[in-house]
Amino acid sequence: MAKREEGEKKRTRKESIKSIINRQKRQEAFLKSLEGGVSVLKASKAAGIDYKTIWIWRKESEEFNKKVTSILDSRIMIVEDALFLNAAKGNLGAQIFWLKNRSKGRWKDKVEEDVNLNLPKGMEFREYMMIKRMPENERETLIERLSEICRGKSDKSDRKDQKEDKG
16 A cells, blocks of 8 residues: 555656646747747737736746746837937937936926915915816916016005105
C-alpha cells in the first residue's frame, strides 16, 4: 500500500510539473504575440488563453505581470518618440501637444487670473458657485462690470479725498 501511495505522489508531481511547464509555454506564447503589437485580448486569443486567465496570472505572478507591463510600456515609448520626431519636423499639432504635456507650467491654453474685487463682506459660496457655473463669456463680462464698479467707487473716494484736502 505504501508503494501505491508513493506511486500516486510521483504521478501527481509529474502532472504538476507538466502543468507548470504547460503554463509557462502558454505564457511565453501570449507574451510573444503581445510583443508583436496586438492588444492583450488578441494576444490571449492567439495563444489560446482565456482573457480572464491573463489577468489572474498577472495578479498571481509579479514576474509575469512585469513582463506584460514592460511590453505595454515599450509601446508608449515608441509613440512618444514618434510624437517627438513629428514635433521636431515641424508638425504644429505635435509641437503643441508635446509642449502642453511636457511643460505644463509654461504651456497651457487656459490663463488663470486672480481677480480681487475687494468685497467688504467677501462672497458667499452660493454666489461663487453661480459665477463658476456661468459660461466663460458671461463670467468675463460680469467680472469686467464688477471691476468697473469697484474702480468707480475708488475713483469717487479719491475725488472725495481730494475735495476734503482742498476744502
